[in-house]
Amino acid sequence: MTGAEMVLKALVDQGVEVIFGYPGGAVLPLYDELFKQNRLRHVLVRHEQAAVHAAEGYARSTGKVGVVLVTSGPGATNAVTGLLDAMCDSVPLVCLTGQVPTHLIGNDAFQEADTTGITRPCTKHNYLVKDTNQVARVVHEAFYVARTGRPGPVVIDLPKDVLVGKGTYAGPAKVKHKTYRPQVKGDIKAIEEALKLMAHAKRPIFYIGGGVVNSGQAASQLLTQFVHTTGFPCTQTLMGLGGFPGSDPQSLGMVGMHGTYEANMSMHDCDVMICIGARFDDRVTGRINAFAPHAKKIHVDIDPSSINKNVAVDIAIVGDVAHVVEDMMKLWKAKQLRADDRALKAWWGQIEKWRARDCLRFGASNKVIKPQYAIQRLYELTRSRDTYITTEVGQHQMWAAQFYKFEEPGRWMTSGGLGTMGYGLPSAMGVQIAHPDSLVIDIAGEASIQMNIQEMSTLAQYRLPVKVFILNNQYMGMVRQWQELLHGGRYSESYSAALPDFVKLAEAYGAVGLKAEKVDELDGVIEQMMAVNKPVIVDCRVDPAENCFPMIPSGAAHNEMLLGPEDEAEKPISEDGMVLV
Amino acid sequence: MQTQEIRRHTISILVDNEAGVLARVIGLFSGRGYNIESLTVAEVDTREQLSRITIVTSGTLMIIEQIKAQLRRLVPVHKVSDLTIEGPSVSRELALVKVTGAGEKRVESLRIADIFRARVVDSTNESFVFEIVGATDKLDAFIRLMEPLGLMDVSRTGVVAIARGPNPI
Numbered sequence: 001m002t003g004a005e006m007v008l009k010a011l012v013d014q015g016v017e018v019i020f021g022y023p024g025g026a027v028l029p030l031y032d033e034l035f036k037q038n039r040l041r042h043v044l045v046r047h048e049q050a051a052v053h054a055a056e057g058y059a060r061s062t063g064k065v066g067v068v069l070v071t072s073g074p075g076a077t078n079a080v081t082g083l084l085d086a087m088c089d090s091v092p093l094v095c096l097t098g099q100v101p102t103h104l105i106g107n108d109a110f111q112e113a114d115t116t117g118i119t120r121p122c123t124k125h126n127y128l129v130k131d132t133n134q135v136a137r138v139v140h141e142a143f144y145v146a147r148t149g150r151p152g153p154v155v156i157d158l159p160k161d162v163l164v165g166k167g168t169y170a171g172p173a174k175v176k177h178k179t180y181r182p183q184v185k186g187d188i189k190a191i192e193e194a195l196k197l198m199a200h201a202k203r204p205i206f207y208i209g210g211g212v213v214n215s216g217q218a219a220s221q222l223l224t225q226f227v228h229t230t231g232f233p234c235t236q237t238l239m240g241l242g243g244f245p246g247s248d249p250q251s252l253g254m255v256g257m258h259g260t261y262e263a264n265m266s267m268h269d270c271d272v273m274i275c276i277g278a279r280f281d282d283r284v285t286g287r288i289n290a291f292a293p294h295a296k297k298i299h300v301d302i303d304p305s306s307i308n309k310n311v312a313v314d315i316a317i318v319g320d321v322a323h324v325v326e327d328m329m330k331l332w333k334a335k336q337l338r339a340d341d342r343a344l345k346a347w348w349g350q351i352e353k354w355r356a357r358d359c360l361r362f363g364a365s366n367k368v369i370k371p372q373y374a375i376q377r378l379y380e381l382t383r384s385r386d387t388y389i390t391t392e393v394g395q396h397q398m399w400a401a402q403f404y405k406f407e408e409p410g411r412w413m414t415s416g417g418l419g420t421m422g423y424g425l426p427s428a429m430g431v432q433i434a435h436p437d438s439l440v441i442d443i444a445g446e447a448s449i450q451m452n453i454q455e456m457s458t459l460a461q462y463r464l465p466v467k468v469f470i471l472n473n474q475y476m477g478m479v480r481q482w483q484e485l486l487h488g489g490r491y492s493e494s495y496s497a498a499l500p501d502f503v504k505l506a507e508a509y510g511a512v513g514l515k516a517e518k519v520d521e522l523d524g525v526i527e528q529m530m531a532v533n534k535p536v537i538v539d540c541r542v543d544p545a546e547n548c549f550p551m552i553p554s555g556a557a558h559n560e561m562l563l564g565p566e567d568e569a570e571k572p573i574s575e576d577g578m579v580l581v
Numbered sequence: 582m583q584t585q586e587i588r589r590h591t592i593s594i595l596v597d598n599e600a601g602v603l604a605r606v607i608g609l610f611s612g613r614g615y616n617i618e619s620l621t622v623a624e625v626d627t628r629e630q631l632s633r634i635t636i637v638t639s640g641t642l643m644i645i646e647q648i649k650a651q652l653r654r655l656v657p658v659h660k661v662s663d664l665t666i667e668g669p670s671v672s673r674e675l676a677l678v679k680v681t682g683a684g685e686k687r688v689e690s691l692r693i694a695d696i697f698r699a700r701v702v703d704s705t706n707e708s709f710v711f712e713i714v715g716a717t718d719k720l721d722a723f724i725r726l727m728e729p730l731g732l733m734d735v736s737r738t739g740v741v742a743i744a745r746g747p748n749p750i
C-alpha cells in the first residue's frame with residue numbers, strides 16, 4: 001500500500017467520516033486517494049484556519065476527533081491559529097499536513113515550512129513521519145493521543161515521498177502507545193477527604209469548567225445529580241456552560257470577568273470550593289491574591305499540570321470528571337454524608353440577596369435594539385428547538401454567554417482560551433455538518449465575522465443552512481469598551497468603518513440576507529431566519545454604545561465588580577489595570 | 582505551597598530518544614519562562630531507545646512542581662524525577678579548563694589542580710588543559726582559583742545525577 005492509501009485506511013479504521021481540508025502540491029497523493037473512494041467525506045473550506053475551526057465545531061458538538069487536511073508551507077501556517085485555539089480549549093483534533101519530500105527538508109524548498117517546529121508549542125503532540133512503514137502507526141497513535149486524557153490537537157507532517165512510497169499497514173488494534181496513559185480514576189483517599197470537607201461546608205460552591213463538557217454527556221449527568229444531592233450552588237466558566245443545566249435553580253450562571261454578581265460574590269465568600277474540570281484561569285479568578293480568601297479548595301482535573309498552577313489548592317484529585325464524580329456520588333451515599341442543611345439554608349439566603357440585584361438587568365429601550373435584548377429574544381424563540389450556538393469573540397460573545405442558557409453539554413461552541421475572532425462561522429459549519437437537521441447559529445460581531453467571511457461560500461457549496469446572527473454595533477465593541485473604561489474614551493482604531501452591506505453580501509454568496517433595525521422587527525426577523533432552509537446572515541443593528549456588564553475590571557477582585565454604568569461612574573477603574581489584559 | 586523562596590532542583594527526565602524531543606523540553610522551559618541552569622542529554626538505553634535529560638533549574642516550590650507537571654504532560658516523556666527531594670542522590674559535572682601562562686603562575690595552577698584532583702589531559706609549554714570532575718560548587722571554586730592564573734577557556738558538561746542506593750531513579 002502507498003503511504004497515502006494507508007493514511008485514508010487508517011482514518012476509516014478510526015471511524016472518521018468527515019475531513020475538513022484544502023489541497024496543494026504536497027498533499028496531492030492524498031487528494032488522489034480521496035478521489036478514488038467514497039467512505040470519507042471531504043469538505044472543501046476556503047481558508048485553512050477555517051478547516052481547523054470547522055473540525056473543532058464538529059469535535060465539540062459530537063465528542064469525536066475532528067480531522068483536518070492541509071498542504072505544506074502556507075497551508076500549514078494558515079492552520080496554526082486553529083491549532084492553538086484547539087490546544088487552549090482542549091479540543092481533540094488530528095491535523096494532517098503535507099511536507100516537501102524528505103530529501104528536500106531543510107533546503108528552503110518551495111512551500112517548505114518547519115511545521116513540527118512551528119506547531120510544537122501549539123499542539124498536544126506532533127509527528128514528522130519519515131518512513132512509509134510508520135504511517136499507519138503514527139495515525140493511530142495520533143488519534144489515541146488527541147482523545148485521551150486532556151484532549152488536544154495533534155499534527156502529523158507527511159513528506160510527499162512518504163505518501164507516495166510503499167509500506168505495510170497496521171490496524172489500530174496493533175498500535176499501543178509506549179508511555180502515554182493518563183490517570184482517569186481519582187485517588188479514593190483524596191475523594192474521601194474532599195467529601196468530608198463538603199459535608200462540613202457552611203458556604204460551599206461548585207465551580208465547573210470545560211473538563212465536565214469534555215468528559216462527555218455522562219459526566220455532566222452525574223455531576224448534575226451530585227449537585228442536586230448536595231443542594232450546593234453551581235457556577236460555570238465560559239467553557240463549562242451546559243455542563244450543568246443553565247436554567248436549574250441551583251445554577252448561579254457564569255463566573256468570572258463578565259460572570260454574574262451572585263456567582264462571583266459566592267466564589268469570593270465561599271468556604272469550600274469544589275472546582276471540577278476548570279483551571280483557575282485569570283478571566284475567572286480576577287486578582288489572584290484576593291481570590292476566594294476564606295475557601296478550602298478542592299480541584300478535580302485530568303491534567304496534573306492544571307493543579308496548583310495559578311491557585312494553590314487543598315485537595316487535588318487527578319482523574320476524569322465522569323469517573324471521579326461517580327466515585328464521589330457513591331461514597332457520599334455509602335457514607336451517608338449530608339450537607340449542613342442549616343448552614344446551607346443561610347448561604348442560599350445570602351445568595352438570593354445577591355441574585356436579587358438582578359445583575360444582568362439592562363436599560364430596555366423601544367427606540368434602539370439593545371444587544372442583550374436581541375440575545376434574549378433569540379434564546380426565547382430558539383430554545384425549544386434542537387439548537388447549537390457558536391460565537392465569534394467580543395461583547396456579543398459575552399452577551400451570548402450571559403443570556404443564552406444551555407441545558408446540556410456540546411451545544412455551545414466558543415473560543416475561550418485563545419479568544420479567536422473568526423472562530424464562530426467555520427465552527428458553525430463543522431457543527432452543521434455533524435448535525436444536518438439542527439438549527440445552528442453563529443452569534444457574531446460585525447468585525448469578527450469578516451475574519452472568516454469567505455466560508456459563506458463553503459456553506460453555499462454544501463447547502464449548510466447555518467444562521468449568522470450579527471450583533472452589529474459598528475464597533476469592535478469589546479475594544480471600545482476597554483478604551484472607554486481604561487483609556488479615557490480615546491477610541492483608537494476600534495470603529496468598524498466601511499462595513500459591507502451584509503444583506504447584499506449574503507445574497508452575493510447565494511444566502512439569504514435579513515436586517516433588523518427596529519425593536520419591533522426583531523422577532524419577525526428571527527422567525528424568518530429560522531424558517532429558511534438556507535444559510536442566512538442577519539444584520540441586527542444594535543445600540544453602538546452599550547457596554548457589557550457586570551464586569552470585574554482587570555486587577556480587581558470578585559467582590560469589586562462593576563454592576564453597570566452607574567457603578568462605573570462611582571468606582572472609576574484604576575489605571576493599574578491598564579497594563580493587564 | 583505559599584513559600585516564595587527560590588530553590589535549585591535537579592530534575593531527571595527519561596524520554597523516548599526521538600527527533601524533536603529535546604526541542605520539546607527546551608521549548609517548554611523557554612515558552613513558560615522557567616530557568617535552565619544546566620542541561621545534559623544522552624541516550625542511556627539503546628535497546629529501548631531511551632535518553633536521560635538532566636536539568637538543573639530554580640524556582641519557588643510551586644514553580645518547581647509546575648515544571649514537573651508540565652514535563653510529565655509531554656507525550657514522549659516516560660518519567661520525571663526530582664532528585665533534590667526524592668531521597669539522596671549523587672551529582673557530578675565534568676569540566677575541561679584551559680589555563681595559559683608561564684613561571685610561578687603555571688606552577689601554582691598545577692599545585693591547585695593537584696589539590697582538586699584535576700588531571701592534566703593536554704599540555705604545551707605555555708598551557709594546560711585540566712579535566713576536573715565533581716559537584717558544581719567544586720568546579721566553580723576551581724575555575725575561580727584559575728582565573729588569576731591565566732584562565733583561557735572553560736567547557737562544562739552540565740550536571741548529571743543519579744539516586745543513591747539500589748533502586749532506580
Ligand SMILES: Cc1ncc(C[n+]2csc(CCOP(=O)(O)OP(=O)(O)O)c2C)c(N)n1
Pocket residue numbers: 392393394395396397419420421422444445446447448449471473475476477478479
Ligand atoms: C484574531 C483576533 N484579533 C484581535 C482580537 C482582539 N479583539 C477582541 S474583541 C475584538 C472586537 C470584536 O468586535 P466585534 O466582532 O464587532 O464584536 P463586539 O465586541 O462588537 O461584539 C477584538 C479586536 C481578537 N480577539 N482576535
Ligand SMILES: [Mg+2]
Pocket residue numbers: 394445446447471472473474475476477
Ligand atoms: Mg461589533
